[in-house]
Amino acid sequence: MRLKILAHAAVVTGMLVMVGTAPSQSATLDDVRAAGELKCGINTGLAGFAHTDDQGNWTGFDVAYCRALAAAVLGDSSKIKFVHLTGKTRFPALQSGEIDVLSRNTTWTLSRDVDLGFTFIGVNYYDGQGFIGRKSLGVMSAKELSGASICIQTGTTTELNLADFARTNNIDYEPVPIETNAEARAAYEAERCDVYTTDASGLAATKATFEDADQHMVYPEIVSKEPLGPLVRQGDDQWADIARWVLNALIIAEELGVTQANVEEMAAGKTDNPEVNRMLGTEGSYGEMLGLDARWAVQAIAAEGNYAEIFDRYIGPDTKLGLGRGLNALYKDGGILYAPPFR
Amino acid sequence: MRVSRLWTDARARGLVFQVLLLLGLAFVIAVIVVNTTENLQRAGLASGYGFLFDTAAFDINQRLIEYDSTSSYGRAFVVGGLNTILVAVLGIIAATGIGFIAGVLRLSNNYLISRIVAVYVEFTRNVPLLLQIIFWWIIMLTLPRVRDSISIGETVFLNNRGIRIPSPVFENGSSIIFLAIAAGLIGTIIVARWARARQDATGQRFPVGWVGLTVVVGLPLAVYFLLGRPIGLEAPVRGTFNLKGGGNVTPELTALWLALSTYTGAFISEIVRAGILSVSKGQTEAAGALGFRPGLTMRLITLPQALRVIIPPLTSQYLNLTKNSSLAVAIGYQDLVSIGDTILNQSGQALEVISIYMIVYLSLSLITSAFMNWYNARIALVER
Numbered sequence: 093m094r095l096k097i098l099a100h101a102a103v104v105t106g107m108l109v110m111v112g113t114a115p116s117q118s119a120t121l122d123d124v125r126a127a128g129e130l131k132c133g134i135n136t137g138l139a140g141f142a143h144t145d146d147q148g149n150w151t152g153f154d155v156a157y158c159r160a161l162a163a164a165v166l167g168d169s170s171k172i173k174f175v176h177l178t179g180k181t182r183f184p185a186l187q188s189g190e191i192d193v194l195s196r197n198t199t200w201t202l203s204r205d206v207d208l209g210f211t212f213i214g215v216n217y218y219d220g221q222g223f224i225g226r227k228s229l230g231v232m233s234a235k236e237l238s239g240a241s242i243c244i245q246t247g248t249t250t251e252l253n254l255a256d257f258a259r260t261n262n263i264d265y266e267p268v269p270i271e272t273n274a275e276a277r278a279a280y281e282a283e284r285c286d287v288y289t290t291d292a293s294g295l296a297a298t299k300a301t302f303e304d305a306d307q308h309m310v311y312p313e314i315v316s317k318e319p320l321g322p323l324v325r326q327g328d329d330q331w332a333d334i335a336r337w338v339l340n341a342l343i344i345a346e347e348l349g350v351t352q353a354n355v356e357e358m359a360a361g362k363t364d365n366p367e368v369n370r371m372l373g374t375e376g377s378y379g380e381m382l383g384l385d386a387r388w389a390v391q392a393i394a395a396e397g398n399y400a401e402i403f404d405r406y407i408g409p410d411t412k413l414g415l416g417r418g419l420n421a422l423y424k425d426g427g428i429l430y431a432p433p434f435r
Numbered sequence: 436m437r438v439s440r441l442w443t444d445a446r447a448r449g450l451v452f453q454v455l456l457l458l459g460l461a462f463v464i465a466v467i468v469v470n471t472t473e474n475l476q477r478a479g480l481a482s483g484y485g486f487l488f489d490t491a492a493f494d495i496n497q498r499l500i501e502y503d504s505t506s507s508y509g510r511a512f513v514v515g516g517l518n519t520i521l522v523a524v525l526g527i528i529a530a531t532g533i534g535f536i537a538g539v540l541r542l543s544n545n546y547l548i549s550r551i552v553a554v555y556v557e558f559t560r561n562v563p564l565l566l567q568i569i570f571w572w573i574i575m576l577t578l579p580r581v582r583d584s585i586s587i588g589e590t591v592f593l594n595n596r597g598i599r600i601p602s603p604v605f606e607n608g609s610s611i612i613f614l615a616i617a618a619g620l621i622g623t624i625i626v627a628r629w630a631r632a633r634q635d636a637t638g639q640r641f642p643v644g645w646v647g648l649t650v651v652v653g654l655p656l657a658v659y660f661l662l663g664r665p666i667g668l669e670a671p672v673r674g675t676f677n678l679k680g681g682g683n684v685t686p687e688l689t690a691l692w693l694a695l696s697t698y699t700g701a702f703i704s705e706i707v708r709a710g711i712l713s714v715s716k717g718q719t720e721a722a723g724a725l726g727f728r729p730g731l732t733m734r735l736i737t738l739p740q741a742l743r744v745i746i747p748p749l750t751s752q753y754l755n756l757t758k759n760s761s762l763a764v765a766i767g768y769q770d771l772v773s774i775g776d777t778i779l780n781q782s783g784q785a786l787e788v789i790s791i792y793m794i795v796y797l798s799l800s801l802i803t804s805a806f807m808n809w810y811n812a813r814i815a816l817v818e819r
Contacts, residue, residue, distance in 0.1 A: 183785060239676045239677055256504075270766070276767075
């Protein structure tokens with residue numbers, strides 16, 4: 093009997109030793125290829141950015157990036173394992189290697205980039221925190237809010253931006269931090285608070301759903317910079333380069349007029365535009381430099397289209413969110429979207 | 436002693452296996468610990484608790500101690516912990532009161548009363564607590580808006596942003612009033628001792644409760660007026676957006692407190708009922724034969740005996756209530772978890788923050804248990 097227990101103990105010990113061995117820090121690209129799928133961390137559900145369609149597939153602005161990356165690396169935009177992460181679980185999931193890339197409207201900040209050991213590979217949506225309030229308050233600017241109760245949707249950098257803004261402008265306020273958008277909105281609608289603050293992209297969507305939308309106004313102040321973008325673990329430069337250039341390729345594709353519809357045609361032979369040729373692999377060996385197939389960018393663009401197509405399909409003016417391009421327009425269209433050249 | 440005894444002699448063999456098992460266990464634990472620390476370090480997940488000294492840079496609406504956005508994360512944690520303790524203590528007091536009253540009423544001979552209590556108990560026990568918290572919160576939000584506040588003489592205001600009460604302003608001489616309260620309390624204790632001694636000796640009873648109340652309330656009141664009212668009240672006034680001044684009890688605190696105390700109260704009432712039913716009917720009958728009225732019988736004969744059955748499960752309910760208070764995060768009451776989540780999100784120190792939650796809740800639970808065990812030992816049946 094006792095011998096049996098001992099034998100069990102020995103087996104258990106052995107297993108623990110094996111389980112305890114850390115994931116090796118080998119190249120993420122090799123791991124992804126070996127696994128045959130890209131493990132992509134996305135939101136648990138956020139209209140426009142990551143949600144299920146009527147067939148139960150995950151789609152959205154953030155999801156589209158995952159699909160483009162999977163297509164570029166594996167040649168198939170469906171070879172993805174989506175890992176749904178909350179604001180709380182997203183960072184440990186990336187640190188521990190549970191996911192290969194995190195594409196979950198995450199603000200690029202110094203401490204996340206440096207202290208938490210991540211590499212932000214770019215910005216796919218420039219957001220900023222704003223305020224919405226009732227017109228009946230008679231307030232025209234967020235700077236006049238001293239004494240007000242302010243509903244905050246927690247879980248981003250919102251509380252900090254608000255505190256900074258209040259300190260700068262000497263505003264005394266009562267914060268009412270609420271975890272989910274639904275309940276925060278309910279509190280605002282019941283006039284538990286005078287104003288509601290969250291990212292401007294969220295405010296536009298929220299205001300659109302109010303029954304008395306014309307009774308509310310979004311104040312002109314944008315109190316923070318919220319560059320949202322995908323990120324990877326620090327320490328694997330090759331993987332970070334791949335992730336970065338897939339995003340850049342989507343933006344440059346818009347700039348050069350390469351779309352989901354015409355990408356195959358343009359990649360069939362050399363076009364008159366050398367940059368298109370370099371990007372689509374008909375000139376130079378840029379895919380090889382990245383450790384990818386020469387057609388990587390073709391596959392990435394074919395997955396969900398270029399940046400403009402993705403934007404318009406999920407969050408653009410014709411969607412429920414109805415967001416304008418604003419800052420997210422290309423630099424030549426008055427925005428700040430500017431990808432380095434393919435050269 | 437021959438070495439072969441180690442496996443031929445039953446006792447020695449047993450000892451050898453025990454030692455081996457212990458060594459094996461120690462080895463397993465050591466492997467787990469070493470591996471985990473190593474892996475966490477390799478994954479860059481363990482960076483210690485240094486972040487607690489960093490600036491928190493966010494605001495908290497309910498602060499029992501001094502705090503602003505320039506304070507540290509550590510201090511924010513303390514503020515959150517105190518908010519948790521506040522709602523837990525208030526909840527435990529109210530739940531105990533509700534539970535004992537409901538438990539006794541459930542056994543009432545009045546059919547209507549016992550049925551009403553039964554409906555309350557079954558309803559609250561069987562609906563998820565989170566829903567009840569949100570239910571109470573929505574009720575709070577349907578109170579009048581701040582512009583239409585219900586006010587009692589422009590001093591106390593009730594609206595969907597809370598209950599605003601005047602805050603006391605202490606002037607010269609107010610400390611004497613606190614001395615008077617202390618004197619009243621000490622006096623009551625002395626009277627209670629004397630009354631007990633007299634009852635033991637002569638059997639005559641003395642109304643300690645009423646006398647005590649008169650002394651504790653009356654003495655400070657008399658001093659207050661004699662000194663020319665040294666404690667003033669600063670009433671809230673209507674401001675641009677909100678009422679200004681005074682103290683505010685937020686609707687989140689009220690909703691959480693109501694939900695926790697009615698929910699746990701229902702469980703406690705069942706425990707109380709079980710405790711009362713566990714006392715043999717002969718005790719009640721004997722008390723009746725001695726001329727005790729039903730109220731006195733309950734207070735002096737039945738409840739003290741029932742308490743021995745009630746206290747241990749009551750402790751679990753107190754612990755549950757404290758832990759359940761973490762559901763506060765749903766409605767924005769800034770308790771330990773709500774503030775901790777913000778800190779976690781800002782600092783990214785997930786493991787450290789979660790470990791702090793665990794340590795705090797564990798400590799609170801152990802303290803509660805220790806107190807209840809002490810109380811249980813005190814009221815335990817002394818057999819002679």
